[in-house]
Amino acid sequence: AKKGCEQAIIDIFEKWELDVAVIGEVTATGNMELFWHGEKCAEVPVQPVSEQAPVLDRPTKKPAYLDGIENIKLDKEISNQVAFDDLFSDMEVVDKSWVYSQYDSMVQTNTIKGPGKLDGSSIRIKETGKALAMSADCNTRLCYINPELGAAAAVMESGRNVAMTGAVPKAITDCLNFGNPTNPEVMWQFAASCEGIKKACKELNTPVIGGNVSLYNETNGVGVFPTPSIAMVGVNEDANKVLPSCVQENGNILYILGETKSEFGASLYMKKMYGKVAGVHPEVNFEKELALWNTVIEANKQGLLKAAKDVNVGGIAISAAKMAVVGNIGIEISISLNDSKDIFSESLSRAIVEVRPENCEAFENVAKSFNIEYSRIGKVGGDKISINDIYKDLDKASYVYFNRFKQVIEQDL
Structure with missing residues (x-):
């Protein structure tokens, strides 16, 4: 003072x-x-x-569980409909309003996009006309199979959620949750995760401005999955242009941005269908990630988008279905993939965007300017969710999405 x-x-x-x-x-x-x-x-x-504090240099050792973790095949005959029904009702996917509705989320009536609306939240700054966007994220399964890439992916994911609101990601804070650091394998996870965060923040221009560490998180000698939670903040120059993440209008066109590969390492599909957390980590490409952010941010500035939702846990099928149930409008999607189950692939650096028909050409020009892959995959409308060979009545999907978490939580109360 x-x-x-x-x-x-x-x-x-x-x-x-x-x-x-x-x-x-x-x-x-x-x-x-x-x-x-x-x-x-x-x-x-x-x-x-x-300035002269002692340095504690703990021993590190690559965890034994990583030996052979990439050697797994997805060779079961599982229909996409069965897989969708199982994934869409999972606790990671369904709405968590049972938790957050117990608290005031309006922030002095400044909240523009609050909890439950998918992807980043936004609050307005009355004095400037700008908006702040925020998101916190971490896929612990990705960090388990590859702590360095998983931590980098957490930075990418939190930034992607912010970008989906139209805001420019600016900086992160983190909460690094790990097991006992006197265990060399845990310390190896911790060191690798820090490297992943450092590389991602440098390439994405999102410096770490604060954070904390929580260690010794274990039960009966078994540590938690490495969990470097990342909270990203971004700035939208116009509080009136905060982009929603659920479908908005009948007749609008849906696009997929980014490349979809057969990448199922540590995916929800593998966890639910095979009961395993294993495989090869999806490709981490910071250049593609930035191209995705910039495409959505620029298209939103030009007023070309009605909604944008990143593709993450559960792949295109789950992300698109969430857009439908939260927006309370059906969707019809047909997308060409190398393998039909790739509809659940968790390739990084992807998003689904909603565009009015008259704006499609202008939007495609923006996408081309950032050299990002894009394709039309469907449209908004009706009362059903149709995604390739997956079909679900919108009201039935909505019931599962908005009630499942409460049912599970309250069953023992």
Whole structure:
């Protein structure tokens, strides 16, 4: 605090009924000096703590479980309809309003896009006309099979969610949750995850401005999956152009942005259909990720988009279905893939966008300018969810999506 402004600061704190007191002043001694009733009772040199703190170099060892983790085949005959029904009712997918509806999410009536609306949330800044967008994310299964790439993917995912609102991702904070760091394998996970975050933030121009670490998270000697949670914040220059992530209007055209490959490593499909967390991590390509962000942000600035939703857990099928049930409008999608089950692939750097027919040409020009793959995959309308060989009545899918979590949580209450 600037000297002489003490009372002004105290007045602000007291206005909001917060405790406040003047406790000291900055000196040039290089020491922290503590006084009790005028008598010095402690003196600690600051330099050793701030600049000369000891370095703890813990041993690391690549976890034994990673040996052969990439060697897995998806060779069962499973219909896409069966897989969809199983994935869409999973706790990772369904609506969590049972939790967040118990709290005020309006932030002094400034919330533009709140919880449950898919992808990033947004609040307006009344004084500037701008909006802040936020998202927190981490796919722990990806971090389990490859901590470095999984942590990088968490940065990409949180940034992607922010970009889907039309905001430019700016910076992250993190919460690094791991097991016992005295275990060399856990320490290896931690070190690898930090490297992944560093590389992603550098390439995506989203610096780490703060964070915290939570260690020793284990039960009976078994640590949690490495969980480097990433919270991203971004800025939208126009609070009136916050992009929704669910379908908006009958007759609009749906596009897929980005490349879909047969990438099922640590996917929800593998977990549900095969009971395993294994495989090869999906490709991490920062250039493609930035191209996706920039395409959506620029198209939104030009008023060409009605909605944008990133493709993540459960692939195109689950992301598109969520857009439909949250928007309460049906969809019809037909997409050509190398393998029919690729509708559940979890390739990174993808999104589904909704465009009015008259804006399609202009939108495609924007996509071309950023050199990103795109294709028309369907349209909005009706009362059904139709995605290749997957069919579901919208009302039945909505019932599962909006009620399943509550049913599971309350069954033991």
